Amino acid sequence: MDGVRPLLELTGATVRFGADAALDHVDFRLYPGEVHSLMGENGAGKSTLIKAITGALAMDEGVLRLAGEAVAFATPHEAQLAGISTVYQEIELLPNLSVAENICLGREPRRGAVMSRRLMRERAGAALAELGLELDPASLLGTHSVAVQQLVAIARAISADVRVLVLDEPTSSLDLDEVAELFRVIRELKARGVAILFVSHFLDQVYELADRITVLRDGELVGEYLTGELLRIDLVQKMLGRTVSELRSRERAAEDDAEAGAGAILRARGVTVAHGVVEADVELAEGEVLGVAGLLGSGRTSLAHALTGVARLESGEIRVEGESVRLDSPRHAITLGVVYSSENRRRDGIVAELSVLDNITLALQSERGVFRRIPPARRRELAASWVDALDIRPPDLDRPVGTLSGGNQQKVLLARLLALSPRLLVLDEPTRGIDVGAKVEIQNLVGELADNGMSVVFISAELEEVLRVGDRVAVMRDGRIVETVVAADVTTDSLLALVAQPGEDEE
Amino acid sequence: MAAMTMTRAESRPSDDGPSRVQTFLSRHGGMMPSFAAVFILVLLFIGGEIFLRGDFIRPLTISNLLIDNAYLLVLAVGMTFVILTGGIDLSVGSVMAFTGMLGAKLLAEGLPVGVAVPAMLLGGAAIGLFIGVLVQYFGVQPFIASLAGLFLGRGLAFIVSLSSIKVENDAVLWLQSTRIKIGDWVITPTGIIALVTVAIAAFVLHLTRFGRTIYAIGGSEQSARLMGLKVGRAKIGAYVISGTCAGLAGLLLTAYSNAGYPRNGIGTELDAIAAVVIGGTLLTGGRGFVLGSMIGVLVYGTIKTIINFMGAEQAWMQIIVGALLLLFIVVQRAIVARSEGRR
Numbered sequence: 065m066d067g068v069r070p071l072l073e074l075t076g077a078t079v080r081f082g083a084d085a086a087l088d089h090v091d092f093r094l095y096p097g098e099v100h101s102l103m104g105e106n107g108a109g110k111s112t113l114i115k116a117i118t119g120a121l122a123m124d125e126g127v128l129r130l131a132g133e134a135v136a137f138a139t140p141h142e143a144q145l146a147g148i149s150t151v152y153q154e155i156e157l158l159p160n161l162s163v164a165e166n167i168c169l170g171r172e173p174r175r176g177a178v179m180s181r182r183l184m185r186e187r188a189g190a191a192l193a194e195l196g197l198e199l200d201p202a203s204l205l206g207t208h209s210v211a212v213q214q215l216v217a218i219a220r221a222i223s224a225d226v227r228v229l230v231l232d233e234p235t236s237s238l239d240l241d242e243v244a245e246l247f248r249v250i251r252e253l254k255a256r257g258v259a260i261l262f263v264s265h266f267l268d269q270v271y272e273l274a275d276r277i278t279v280l281r282d283g284e285l286v287g288e289y290l291t292g293e294l295l296r297i298d299l300v301q302k303m304l305g306r307t308v309s310e311l312r313s314r315e316r317a318a319e320d321d322a323e324a325g326a327g328a329i330l331r332a333r334g335v336t337v338a339h340g341v342v343e344a345d346v347e348l349a350e351g352e353v354l355g356v357a358g359l360l361g362s363g364r365t366s367l368a369h370a371l372t373g374v375a376r377l378e379s380g381e382i383r384v385e386g387e388s389v390r391l392d393s394p395r396h397a398i399t400l401g402v403v404y405s406s407e408n409r410r411r412d413g414i415v416a417e418l419s420v421l422d423n424i425t426l427a428l429q430s431e432r433g434v435f436r437r438i439p440p441a442r443r444r445e446l447a448a449s450w451v452d453a454l455d456i457r458p459p460d461l462d463r464p465v466g467t468l469s470g471g472n473q474q475k476v477l478l479a480r481l482l483a484l485s486p487r488l489l490v491l492d493e494p495t496r497g498i499d500v501g502a503k504v505e506i507q508n509l510v511g512e513l514a515d516n517g518m519s520v521v522f523i524s525a526e527l528e529e530v531l532r533v534g535d536r537v538a539v540m541r542d543g544r545i546v547e548t549v550v551a552a553d554v555t556t557d558s559l560l561a562l563v564a565q566p567g568e569d570e571e
Numbered sequence: 572m573a574a575m576t577m578t579r580a581e582s583r584p585s586d587d588g589p590s591r592v593q594t595f596l597s598r599h600g601g602m603m604p605s606f607a608a609v610f611i612l613v614l615l616f617i618g619g620e621i622f623l624r625g626d627f628i629r630p631l632t633i634s635n636l637l638i639d640n641a642y643l644l645v646l647a648v649g650m651t652f653v654i655l656t657g658g659i660d661l662s663v664g665s666v667m668a669f670t671g672m673l674g675a676k677l678l679a680e681g682l683p684v685g686v687a688v689p690a691m692l693l694g695g696a697a698i699g700l701f702i703g704v705l706v707q708y709f710g711v712q713p714f715i716a717s718l719a720g721l722f723l724g725r726g727l728a729f730i731v732s733l734s735s736i737k738v739e740n741d742a743v744l745w746l747q748s749t750r751i752k753i754g755d756w757v758i759t760p761t762g763i764i765a766l767v768t769v770a771i772a773a774f775v776l777h778l779t780r781f782g783r784t785i786y787a788i789g790g791s792e793q794s795a796r797l798m799g800l801k802v803g804r805a806k807i808g809a810y811v812i813s814g815t816c817a818g819l820a821g822l823l824l825t826a827y828s829n830a831g832y833p834r835n836g837i838g839t840e841l842d843a844i845a846a847v848v849i850g851g852t853l854l855t856g857g858r859g860f861v862l863g864s865m866i867g868v869l870v871y872g873t874i875k876t877i878i879n880f881m882g883a884e885q886a887w888m889q890i891i892v893g894a895l896l897l898l899f900i901v902v903q904r905a906i907v908a909r910s911e912g913r914r
Contacts, residue, residue: 141799156797158790160601160857161783169783170799178778418898 069132071096072117072228074147077126086112089125092278094228094259096389099250101274101291102304106524110263114232117261118150119143131393148226151234159206159213164188167220177481191223192216194393195249211242212379218246222253229253230261235269240441240469252568265361266565287429300564304359304527322356326345328383329400329519332371332514334379340366342543343380347486348521353514355534355551357524357563363543364523365407369493371521372404375396382542384488387470398431401487405477405494407523409559413477416466420456421447423465423476428483450479454509459496471502489513490521507533515520527559530551540561604851604902605863611640611895612795612866615873623880630755632876637758640872642667642763642823646843647799647850647864649816650773652809654847655776656704656788657856659808662698662720663817664839667833669728674743675736675831680729684742692818698724699814703807717810721840724817728833735832738825745824761823768819772812772861781805789856845892848872849899870895 072094087109094100095451096271105108109297113122116126119137127134130146133452137143140150157166164185165172173183190200193543197215205213228348231250237245250273254260264270279286279302286302341363348354359363369375373381373391381388384400391397394404398516406412414423424447427439438446444461451459454475456468465476466478474494481489491510495503510520510533522533530537531551539547539562554562620625646663648784653660670691677687680829698720705716736745746760776782784805787795796802825831854857871892878888 140797141801156786156791156794158794158798159792161786162598165783169780172780172783175778178781179783200594200597203594204600207597207600230883396773414613449625470602 069424070094070129070296071131073129074113074117075129076117077113077128078124079109079116079121080124086283086506087116087123090134090280090283090284092117093288094261096227096259097254097257098275099254099260099262099273100259101270101277102280103270104280105297105303108280108303110281110435111232112259112450113280114150114230114263115142117228118148118230119427142280143225144170145442147228149221149224149226149228149482150230150232151214152232153400157205157213157217157220159204161205162202163192163199163208163216164201164203165413166216166497167191167201167223171224187223188219191219195219196245199527200456203329204295204376211238214238214248215242222249226253226258228259228261230262230263233265235264235266236261237560242500243269251323265359266514267299267359271296278302285297297561297564303359304525304560306374326341326509331386332369332385333381333383335367335370335382336378337366337370337375338378340375341370344540344543344545346545347373347519348519350519351514351517352536353510353520353522353529355537357527357530357537358540359563362563364540366521367540367545368404368521370487372402372490374404393501397429398484398486400437401485403484403486404490405481407492407496409473409477409497411496414465414473418449419462420465420468420476421461423557424450424479425501426482427480431484446483447479450483454479455505469498469502471498471505473529474502474506478506486518488519490523491531492523493525494522495524495526527556527563531556531559541565576766587648590678601858602851602860602863604853604858604899605860605866606851607899607902608850608863608866608870609733612870612873613897615870615877616824619877619880622877625878627880631757634757634762636872636876637762637765637871639827639876640868641759641761642820642827643741643839643842643846643871644765644817644865644868645768645820646839647846647868648768648861649813650840650843650847651772651852651859651861651864652776653713653813654794654844654852654854655785655792655856656793656806656809657858658806658809659717659844659854660699660813661714661717661840662664662702662724663813663820663843664836664841665721665724665728666695666698666814666817667724667821667824667839668835669724669731670832670834671697672728672731672736672826673831674822674825676731678738678740678743679736684740689824691821692815693817695814695816695821696811697814699811699817700807702814703810706810707803707806724854726834728835731831732833735830738831743822743826746831747829748821761826764819764823768816769861769865781808786857789853789858791857820826827855842871845896846901849895851899851903853903854900864880 070093072088074092077087077090077092078085085473090109090113092113102110104115112121115149116123118162119140119142125169128136135146137146138540161169167188168184172182173187187199187255192199192201195218197219199212205216218234233244238246248264262273274291274424276288277291277300278300279287281303328347330348331435335344335346336342344367346354354365356367366375370377372392373396382391383389397404410416411488415426421444425443432438447461451461456472456479463474468476478494495506505530510522514520522530524530531554534551535553537549537559538550539546539549539559541563575844609635618626646667650660656692674691678684679691698744702716702720704715705719749760751758757804776785784795784800784802787798787800788802788806792802824835846867847859847864848854848867849870850859850863850865853861874891878885
C-alpha cells in the first residue's frame with residue numbers, strides 16, 4: 065500500500081467530554097479497496113472515532129482528509145454526500161415505512177415535487193439484488209427480522225455512491241449464514257475499491273475479513289498493524305493493555321475454609337440466555353470471589369443478568385442455597401440476597417441528581433416499601449456509616465451524586481447495594497472508567513467483603529484485576545464458560561491465552 | 572459482480588412465493604386500525620338501521636353526515652399531520668373560533684371576501700407557525716406549545732368581539748346554502764371543500780418528500796435526520812398545515828352557522844383528536860392515514876346522528892366516543908407491541 069494514498073486520513077483526532085478525553089490525538093488511515101478493523105474494549109474510543117469520521121460528532125482537535133482534501137462534516141448527511149456511508153449497530157431505519165422508502169429516502173426519485181413510487185421500488189430492488197436479497201421493496205420494513213433490516217441498512221448505504229463504508233458491529237444480530245452473505249457483499253465492495261471500516265468484537269470475523277487492524281485503548285492509539293503480522297494473542301494483549309502491577313495479591317486466608325465450607329451459595333447448571341449465554345455452569349461458595357474474564361461480547365454481562373434475574377433463562381437451573389429458584393425479576397433476586405451492579409453506572413445505577421444520602425438509601429427503602437419509611441435520622445445515620453466505611457469523598461451526604469468523581473460514584477452504588485446486606489454480589493465492571501487509586505480501593509473492598517462471608521461475582525475486562533480479586537476465574541468466550549481456573553494457578557499471560565483462543569470450529 | 576444473483580425481488584404471487592394475503596399484510600399492515608374503523612362504521616350503520624327501523628341508511632342521512640361535519644373533517648386532516656409527527660395540536664378549536672370571528676368581523680366591516688378569507692387562513696397559519704417554532708426551536712412539548720396556542724386563539728376571538736357577529740355576505744352563505752343534488756344525494760360547497768382537503772392531504776402525505784418526512788419523523792426523528800431529511804422544516808410545516816386547516820374550518824363553520832361566535836369550538840380539538848385516533852393514526856406518530864381520519868370523523872358523526880335520532884341523552888355521545896377511543900387505543904397498543912416483539 066506504499067504507493068497508494070489513503071482515501072481517508074484522520075490526524076491528531078481529539079474529542080473531549082468535559083475533562084475526559086474520549087479520543088486523544090489518534091491517527092487513523094483508510095485505503096481504497098481495503099477492509100480495516102478498529103479494535104478495542106468498551107470505552108476505548110471506537111464509537112467516538114467513527115462519529116468523528118461520519119460527522120455525528122465534532123472534533124476538538126485534529127484534521128480529517130478525504131482523498132487528500134481537508135473536510136469537516138457538520139452532519140452525517142454531509143458526510144453521506146461526500147461518499148461516507150455508515151451502518152450502525154442499532155438499526156437507524158424507519159420500521160413504519162416501506163423497504164423501498166428506507167433505501168431511497170433523502171435522495172428519492174422525483175418528478176417535480178412528486179415522488180415516483182415505481183422508480184423508487186426499482187432502485188431499491190436493484191440495491192437489494194446487488195446484495196442477493198429477495199425482498200418485496202413495497203413491504204413495510206418493520207415486518208422483517210432484525211437481520212434483514214440490517215441488510216436493508218447496508219443496501220441503503222451502498223445504493224448511493226459510496227467511497228467509504230463504515231460498518232459498526234454489523235454482525236451482532238446476524239446468524240452464520242447471514243454473516244457469510246454479508247462478508248460476500250463486503251468483499252465485492254472491496255473489489256470495487258470501496259474503503260471499508262469494519263468494527264466487530266468477534267475476533268474470528270476480524271481475522272477473516274480485515275487487511276489491517278488499528279487498536280485503540282482508553283482513547284489512545286496503540287498502533288496500526290497488518291492482520292497477517294499480528295498474532296491473535298498479541299492483539300488481545302494490545303486491546304486489554306498491561307498496567308504494571310505494584311500491588312500484592314489479596315491474601316486468601318479464608319480460602320481453605322471456603323473450600324471446605326458448608327456448600328455452594330449459588331449453583332447454576334446449563335444456564336442459557338437468548339443471544340448471550342450458552343449452557344453455563346457456575347458454582348460459588350460462601351465467601352468466595354469468582355472472577356469472570358472474557359472479551360466484550362463474550363457473554364460476561366449476559367451471565368450476570370442471568371444470575372440476577374435481569375434476563376429470563378431460556379433453559380437451565382439456578383439454585384440459591386440449594387433451593388431451585390426461578391428468578392423473574394431483579395426484585396425477586398434481591399429478596400433472595402442476590403444483588404446486581406450494572407456495568408453502566410450512569411444509566412442503570414446512580415441517580416445523578418439525587419444526593420449521596422438518597423442514592424444510598426434508595427434500594428433499601430424500595431425493598432421495605434412506601435409505607436414503611438425509614439425514619440430520617442436512621443437514614444442519615446445509615447448513609448453516614450457507609451460513607452465512612454467506604455471512604456466516599458467528599459463525605460457530604462447532601463451533595464448530588466453527579467458531582468462526585470467516577471470512583472466515588474461507584475462506591476455510592478456499592479453502598480446502596482451493600483445496605484441490602486446481600487449474600488451474593490454480582491459486580492459488572494465495577495472499576496471501569498475510574499482512576500487507579502479508587503480501583504484499588506474497590507478491589508480491596510471486594511476482598512474484605514469476601515472475608516466477611518459474602519460471595520462475589522466480579523466481572524472485569526482487565527485480566528490482572530480479575531486474577532487479583534478472584535479466587536477462581538471463569539473464562540468466557542462466545543457465550544460459553546470455556547474454562548474455570550484457580551486464580552493462584554494462572555498468570556496473566558496464560559489467562560490471556562485462554563481468553564484469546566480462536567473459536568473451536570476453526571481449529 | 573458476476574457472482575451476484577441478479578434476480579429482481581418481485582412481489583408477484585407464485586406457488587412458492589408469499590401468498591397474496593401475506594404480501595398485502597407486509598405492505599399494508601399499518602392500515603389494520605383504519606380497516607377496523609371502517610368495520611365499526613359499517614356496524615354503526617347496520618345498528619342505526621335496525622334501531623331506527625329502516626329509517627337510517629338513506630342518501631340524505633349520509634349526505635348530512637358529511638355536510639354537518641365538514642368543519643370537523645378539515646380539522647382532523649390538519650390534526651393528522653401533527654399526530655403523524657408524534658405531536659399534538661390542542662389549539663385548533665379556539666383557532667377555528669378566532670378565524671371565524673376575524674372573518675365575520677372583516678365582512679361586517681364591508682371588506683370583500685377576497686380579503687376576509689385569505690385573512691382567516693393566514694391567521695390560522697400564523698398561530699400554527701408560532702406553535703411549530705416553539706416546538707422545533709425552543710424544544711417546548713407540543714402539548715404545552717399548542718395549549719399556549721389554544722389560549723392565544725380564544726383570547727384573540729374575544730378581542731375581536733365578545734358577542735356573535737352575523738354574516739350576511741352572499742358568497743360565504745352560498746358555501747352552505749347551495750345544495751348540489753346527484754340523485755338523492757346532496758352535497759354543499761363546504762362538503763366539497765372538505766373532501767378536496769382530504770384528497771390534497773392524502774396526495775401530499777403519500778407522494779411528496781415532505782409527506783414522507785412527516786411519517787419518518789413519527790417513526791424516529793433521529794433516523795429521519797440521519798437520512799438527510801429536512802426534519803425541522805417538515806415539523807413546523809405540520810403545525811402550519813394544522814393551523815391553516817383550523818382557519819379553513821373557521822370559514823366552514825361560519826358559513827354553516829351564518830355567524831362568528833367567540834365561544835365556538837370549545838373542546839372541538841378533542842373531537843378532532845378522537846376522530847384521528849379512531850381512524851387508526853397512532854398517537855406516537857408514524858402510522859396512520861388521512862383517509863382513516865375521514866372514517867373517524869364519519870364514525871363520530873354517525874354516533875351523534877344516531878343519538879339525535881333516538882332522542883337519547885347527549886351524554887351517551889360522550890360515553891360511546893370515550894369507549895371507542897379506549898378500544899382503539901388498546902388495539903393500537905396491541906399492534907405496536909406486536910411489531911416491537913418481532914424486532
